[in-house]
Amino acid sequence: MxxxxxxxxxxxxxxxxFGKNVKKATQLLNSGKSKNxxxxxxxxTIGVNKANFDVYEGEIFVIMGLSGSGKSTLVRLLNRLIEPSTGNILIDGQDVVKMNKEQLRDVRRKKIGMVFQNFALFPHRTILENTEYGLEIQGVAKAKRKAKAKESLKLVGLEGxxxxxxxxLSxxxxxxxGLARALANEPDILLMDEAFSALDPLIRKDxxxxxxxxxxxxxxxxxxxxxxLDEALRIGDRIALMKDGQIVQIGTPExxxxxxxNEYVEKFVEDVDLSKVFTAAHIMKPAETVQVDKGPRVALTLMKNLRISSIYVVDKQNRLLGAITAQGAKEAAETGATLQKVMIQEISTVPAETLLIDLFNLVSTAAVPVAVVDESHRMQGIVIRGALIGALAGNDVYINNPDIHKTDDLKKVD
Amino acid sequence: MNGLPRIPLADWIDLFVDWLVSRFGGIFDGVANFLEQTVEGIVSGLGLIPAILIALFIGLVAWLVSKKSIAIFSFTGFLMIDYLGYWDAMLQTLALVLTSVIISIVVGVPIGIWASQKETVRRIVTPMLDFMQTMPAFVYLLPAIFFFNIGVVPGVVASVIFSMPPTIRLTILGIRQVPRDLIEATEAFGSTTGQRLMKVQLPLAMPTIMAGINQSIMLALSMVVIASMVGAPGLGEEVYRAVTQLKTGVGFEAGIAIVILAIVLDRITQNIGRQNQGGNVS
Known part of the structure; x- marks a missing residue:
């Protein structure tokens, strides 16, 4: 990103x-009283309770929560479709809350586009006229706004x-x-309020x-x-989780x-299909390797000391060449053959960002654990069955520190 | 009555009406003149055109906005009115109805729009509309005579008061029933109130507003007999005379002419409303 x-x-x-006693409610809120x-x-009613966060330029910031958590209210506060009771909202350093009507209108016209859950298209206008709307109300000349609207429709694949x-239309x-209409104004910021929630799952994924x-x-x-949550994990660079009007956690999906x-977040993420979230990098273990120019006896000793039944053979640059079993090494030592000759060369390898769901088949059929390698085939680790199953069971012991990995990997793989 | 003093509301209203007449008599005269000339203008204007042409024109309009059967009904219906000998009376009734409805639209639609935007206005207007619609129409006739003398003008005024509420009500309803998320969309894109109204709310409210206007026309037509009691000429006058003279046949003749006029106006305006809908309102 x-x-x-x-x-x-x-x-x-x-x-x-929301409601009449705003002042009193705010006081109570400050003194730490709960929503109820x-x-x-x-x-x-407390719609949003002291929300604090920044959205960085160019990122996809997901606000997630169950219905009634205040997420839709929060997004409407950003362009003041709903007036905040207290607080400041800065867009490009300018406080939206302090703006007068004209300034606010200008921000809405030029800086912020919005996409709605139920599309909110104007039924009496054609697709083109719908897309033009934002430009039309700014007084953009007809020919120019038509061209821009068409361009925008093309962008979302609706030419014709x-x-x-x-x-x-479906x-x-x-x-x-709805998306084209929001893009036609060329805003810097897109607010998308449950934009895909009304679509069926296949279309939603598309x-x-x-x-x-x-x-x-x-x-x-x-x-x-x-x-x-799945949607949030797929598209979010960062996610803010909301409950009862409060943001309970902000962070990368990982x-x-x-x-x-806290417990709430834990509960929320409990039902996530972990196999679609975790990657090989999360569960791989360091691989035991032996360099190819060492003899079979070295390999055998290593295996004995480490109590393992096979070992990976790498070159000096740590590039994976193959693997050798204890049995193979023993035979090689007896016949005096080199490792190069006796090692198994057909080893399943995967890149580190492979999702667990794509690993099942490989792991279940492989004779030796699947190896994780980088672009130049350098050994990064191995995936053993126990770790795969342990990770899916949610056992933290089997999950590596996510920081070694960039967040992008979560969404790039599909 | 339990020894309580009677509230002299009737006296107060009389005093108020007297005061209005003496204070604003000039204005009322001006309004009366204007209305009378409008109605008479329509009557004499239409009177210049041969009946057959008007019947043809109405038939054609009916054909354009709806279907052939209604066109044929409109054409033959109008001819029948002519052959029954009620053409002039029908023109006068039509003029009375048109004038009342045009005033209802010109005054009612803007009030409806205003009330749809401002909750306080709506709260004030709604009970007034209830009052206008439920107060027996005869009651308006009395002050109308004081203000405007007898003739067609008090008839128009009473018809306007009686027929305007549906136009206002349905304008408010039509605008308010535009889905909330569409309003949000217009605001999110930075529309002014006027842009929101002209580009989204009014177009979407149009079918409902047209239904209100249709209702206003029907109510104005239902007022013609009552209006004839204060001297408004037309089909109502014929019916009223037939009733007072116990002429059943004549009464039905004139009555049928009113029915024909009502059906034609209803079908045509109903279909204009539907046409505007354009089949695009989901």
């Missing part, structure tokens, strides 16, 4: 209280549908229009992939709201999975 650590959006102590207590005493009406296509591709090529800052900050 092109994260230049430039803060695009800064959310500082933002609170939203405040509801009982004042009748006010310009003159159709929204109800003539859900997935309608949401593409859209996620396309969003990632678009993001790669355009480098927009995206704030993505979802209730679906940080959230590996070190849940």
């Amino acid at each position: 092109n994260e230049s650590n430039l803060k695009k959006i800064e959310v500082k102590n933002v609170t939203k209280v 207590e405040i509801l009982k005493t004042t009748g006010a 549908y310009e003159e159709q009406y929204p109800n003539q 859900g997935g296509m309608q949401q593409r229009v 859209m996620q992939n396309e969003l990632l591709q678009l993001h790669d090529s355009m480098g927009k800052t995206i704030v993505f709201i979802t209730h679906d 940080e959230i999975l590996m070190s849940p900050s």
Whole structure:
């Protein structure tokens, strides 16, 4: 990702209280009362409770939580579709909360695009007219806005549908229009409120992939709201987890999975299909190797001392050449053959970012543990069956420190 | 009555009406003049055109906005009114209805739009509409006579008061029932209130607003007999006379002419509403 650590959006102590007794509720909130207590005493509902986070330029920031957690409210505070009760929201260093109507309108027109859960297309306008809308209200000349809208539709793969009406399109296509409409203004920031939640699972996955591709090529800052952890893990550079209006944890997908900050997060991530999240890098063990120019007796001794039944043969650059079993080494020692001659050369190898789900077949059929290698075939580790099963069972003992790995790997593999 | 003093509400209202007449008499005269000339203008204008042409024109319009059967009904219906001898009376009724409805639209739609944007306005307007619709229409006739003398004008005024509420109500409803997420979308893209209204809310509310106008037309037509009591000429006058003179046949003749006019106006305006919908409102 092109994260230049430039803060695009800064959310500082933002609170939203719904209801009449906003002042009292805010006071109670500051004194540490819970959402339920405040509801009982004042009748006010806490929508968002002192949210603090930054979104960096060019990243996909996912806000995740169950319904009623305040995530949709939070995203609407960013462009003030809902007025925050207290706090500051800085976009490119400018405080949105302090803006007057005209300034706010300008920010909404030029800087922020929004995509909605139920598409929110205008049913009386054609696809092209829908896509033009943002430019039209800015007073952009007709020819120019048409050209831009067409370009935007092309970007989402909807060329040729310009003159159709929204109800003539499938859900997935309608949401593409929603995306095209948001992109037509060329905003820096895209707010996507459960944008794919109304789509069926196959289409949703397609859209996620396309969003990632678009993001790669355009480098927009995206704030993505979802209730679906799998979706969050797939597309998020960083994830903020919300509960009862509060952000309970912010981190990369791996940080959230590996070190849940509290019981709630732990529970949330409990049901994740770990085989689609963890990679070979997470579960590989250091491999025992012997250099190829050493003799079979060295290999045999090593195996004996380490109490293992096979060892990997590498060259001086640690490149994997093959493996040799105790049996093979013994025979070689007796006949005086070199390691090169007796080693098994057909070893299954995988790159480090292979998902566990893609490892099952290999691991179950391999005679010697599957080797993990890098691009130049250098040995990185091995995957043993016990670790694979242990990791899937959620046993931390078998899971390596995620920091050795970049977060991108999670989403690149599909 | 339990020894309680009676509230002299009737006296207060009389005093208020007297005060209005003496204070604003000039304005009422001006309004009366304008309305009378509008109605008479329509009557004499249409009177210049031969009945057959008007019948043809109405038939054609009906054909354009809906289907052939309604076109044929409109054409033969209008001819029948002519052959029954109620053509002039029908023109006067049509003029009365058109004038009332146009005023209802010109005044009602903007009020409806305003009320749909501002909750306080809606809270004030709604009970007024309830009052206008439920107060027996005869009651309006009395002050209308004081303000505007007898003739077609008090008839128009009473019809407007009686027929305007559906236009206002359905304008409010139509705009308010535009889905919340569409409004959010317009705002998220930075629309002004006017842009939101003109580009999204009103187009989507159009079928509902047209239904309201259709209702207004029907209510205005239902007022024609009552309006004739204060001297408004037209089909209502014929019915009223037939009733007072116990002429059953004449009463039905004029009544049927009103029914034909009602059906034609209803079908045409209903279909204009449907056409505007364009089949794109999901």
